[in-house]
Amino acid sequence: MVSKKRRNKKTHKKTHKPNWFTYSVYMLVLILFIFSIINIIYFFQKPLEVNEIDVKFEVSDRAAFDLNKSILTFGKISYGNVMVREINITNDYDFPIKINVLITENLQDFIFSESEYFLNSSESLLIPFTATIPKDTEFGNYTGKIKLEIRKRI
Numbered sequence: 001m002v003s004k005k006r007r008n009k010k011t012h013k014k015t016h017k018p019n020w021f022t023y024s025v026y027m028l029v030l031i032l033f034i035f036s037i038i039n040i041i042y043f044f045q046k047p048l049e050v051n052e053i054d055v056k057f058e059v060s061d062r063a064a065f066d067l068n069k070s071i072l073t074f075g076k077i078s079y080g081n082v083m084v085r086e087i088n089i090t091n092d093y094d095f096p097i098k099i100n101v102l103i104t105e106n107l108q109d110f111i112f113s114e115s116e117y118f119l120n121s122s123e124s125l126l127i128p129f130t131a132t133i134p135k136d137t138e139f140g141n142y143t144g145k146i147k148l149e150i151r152k153r154i
Helices: 020-045
Strands: 048-057 072-078 082-090 097-103 116-119 125-134 140-152
Touching: 072 082, 072 125, 082 116, 116 125
Parallel strands: 048 072
Antiparallel strands: 048 140, 082 125, 097 116, 097 140
């Protein structure tokens, strides 16, 4: 009988290890993808226009009107009185818009409004702003700003 010698072959599986260049390309593609997503989000979140409106009122022991149309003024307001002024907004865009109302921090205890409004194309809206004076407010003049950020409604 002829003996057969078995050859003991080591089986080497060749594994493909990605090199640093491949990792770099993958990382670059991932970073570009992330920046693209951020730019798309920023484009849709960026305001179409921003309007700042000066606000003024005086806390006094008597009430008096001020109908100045260049700023949002409430005149003289005494404790316990409430005064409402309105701003007319018209959507001149050919798509629906969202209006964000931001009131400066120093007026947030006195001036109140909804924080968001929605308008369809060619629609108009009167946005009310209500001034209320708490009992512990000192007499004097108060000023600040209201910012209206107009955005495309998504």
